Amino acid sequence: MNNEKQIRVLVLDDDKFMLEFVSHLLRELGVNEVLVAEDGKAGLFVLSAQVTAVDLLICDIEMPGMDGIEFLRNIADQSYSGKIVLFSGVDPDLLKATERLATVRGLNVIGTLAKPVTVGSLATILEQLASPVRRNSDLSRMRQIFNLEEIKQALLADHFDLFYQPKVAVSSGHVTSVECLARWRHAHYGYVSPDSFIPVIEQCGLINEFTRRILTKSAQQLDVWLQQGLDLKISVNVSMENLDRFNLPEIYEKAVGDCNVPIDRVTLEITESKLGKDFAQTLDILTRIRLKGFGLSIDDFGTGYSSMETLKHMPFTELKVDRIFAHGAAEDLATRAMLESSIKLGKVFGLNVVVEGIEIKADYELATVLGCDEIQGYFIAKPMSPDEFIKWLFDYEKLNYKH
Ligand code: C2E
Ligand code: MG
Numbered sequence: 001m002n003n004e005k006q007i008r009v010l011v012l013d014d015d016k017f018m019l020e021f022v023s024h025l026l027r028e029l030g031v032n033e034v035l036v037a038e039d040g041k042a043g044l045f046v047l048s049a050q051v052t053a054v055d056l057l058i059c060d061i062e063m064p065g066m067d068g069i070e071f072l073r074n075i076a077d078q079s080y081s082g083k084i085v086l087f088s089g090v091d092p093d094l095l096k097a098t099e100r101l102a103t104v105r106g107l108n109v110i111g112t113l114a115k116p117v118t119v120g121s122l123a124t125i126l127e128q129l130a131s132p133v134r135r136n137s138d139l140s141r142m143r144q145i146f147n148l149e150e151i152k153q154a155l156l157a158d159h160f161d162l163f164y165q166p167k168v169a170v171s172s173g174h175v176t177s178v179e180c181l182a183r184w185r186h187a188h189y190g191y192v193s194p195d196s197f198i199p200v201i202e203q204c205g206l207i208n209e210f211t212r213r214i215l216t217k218s219a220q221q222l223d224v225w226l227q228q229g230l231d232l233k234i235s236v237n238v239s240m241e242n243l244d245r246f247n248l249p250e251i252y253e254k255a256v257g258d259c260n261v262p263i264d265r266v267t268l269e270i271t272e273s274k275l276g277k278d279f280a281q282t283l284d285i286l287t288r289i290r291l292k293g294f295g296l297s298i299d300d301f302g303t304g305y306s307s308m309e310t311l312k313h314m315p316f317t318e319l320k321v322d323r324i325f326a327h328g329a330a331e332d333l334a335t336r337a338m339l340e341s342s343i344k345l346g347k348v349f350g351l352n353v354v355v356e357g358i359e360i361k362a363d364y365e366l367a368t369v370l371g372c373d374e375i376q377g378y379f380i381a382k383p384m385s386p387d388e389f390i391k392w393l394f395d396y397e398k399l400n401y402k403h
């Protein structure tokens with residue numbers, strides 16, 4: 001067999017013939033290790049028995065006993081980090097809904113396969129695996145939950161760094177701003193994603209100290225860039241748990257002021273799904289944050305419960321459409337409709353509309369046509385260390401590449 005690929009694939013289907021057929025095709029295509037399971041329970045067993053992670057799971061949705069949706073829920077709980085392809089003879093809308101559900105649970109679905117499966121459709125899927133597959137050694141983006149003591153130690157030792165992801169203005173094609181994203185520099189796991197530690201920091205009451213430090217670091221970095229003559233702004237994420245004290249606007253004003261950075265170059269991003277615990281207090285704090293001159297962004301818009309209500313009352317300056325309404329919008333009518341209405345809604349409220357999570361050119365072009373102001377996503381650039389960012393920025397602006 002030529003072209004052998006060092007990847008491990010698990011195929012899950014209750015139909016024995018399909019299992020044999022797909023396994024055969026995969027081997028023909030050079031996959032060196034194909035595992036099979038006839039039902040959800042067996043699939044869970046196979047996954048848990050592996051010492052090395054499975055790279056790709058090809059999973060049927062319709063199965064007796066544990067169906068595909070239950071199976072995906074289970075592996076999401078176990079933080080399965082490989083890629084997933086769903087296949088089934090069910091109605092395409094149902095397949096799409098299952099894909100979305102899996103994505104919302106944090107799983108990495110890279111596509112769907114309609115039955116009958118062909119060698120061509122499998123080959124296309126395998127090509128997508130060419131991008132580096134997460135291994136056990138790369139736990140940075142896994143939703144592994146760390147214990148409180150370990151996180152406290154990391155806070156004390158200041159083991160948190162910032163990565164920067166650019167936002168580009170649609171009108172000019174220039175980089176206007178960067179989102180500052182926290183990463184834990186872990187001795188064993190390398191850079192750990194914020195989803196693994198922010199919830200713990202929130203629960204243990206350390207989020208205020210954490211956010212103040214992140215804001216200070218971000219403002220210090222902005223100060224350096226401004227001194228280098230770069231015309232940039234920054235966005236920093238603020239947790240709803242931060243809004244528990246009335247003097248928060250003063251704390252943030254001081255953190256930014258100490259770095260000699262103009263406050264109007266700093267936007268605070270707040271996730272909408274958590275807004276509205278104590279409405280009066282939230283409104284009080286956010287309004288005074290605005291009065292101090294900060295920008296205020298409603299993050300992950302569309303994934304919460306109070307979108308319209310929140311927009312009507314809270315003093316936001318920016319709306320960030322969540323990536324689940326951007327990813328694949330050019331191909332999927334329902335996603336496109338949601339993207340379009342979110343952008344329109346933001347414009348009606350006079351907000352700066354940012355679409356995040358843009359990964360491909362087609363979605364970039366669509367978001368542009370639909371009238372958003374700024375775009376953020378892997379299509380422009382991934383979050384980068386300060387050094388990487390500066391190198392990237394000079395290359396990008398040199399080309400002044402208009403997509
Ligand atoms: P967010 O504020 O919505 O940040 C955007 C997230 O989407 C980032 O994940 C970014 O890496 C990711 N992303 C950007 N472009 C793309 C894309 O094209 N495709 C995909 N699939 N993902 C993309 P990250 O850095 O893992 O951060 C996750 C969340 O953690 C953030 O979501 C934010 O809510 C939270 N977070 C990060 N830093 C902080 C912080 O300092 N404080 C607080 N409270 N939360 C933070
Ligand atoms: Mg954000």
Ligand code: MG
Nearest residue numbers: 299300320356
């Ligand atoms: Mg977001």
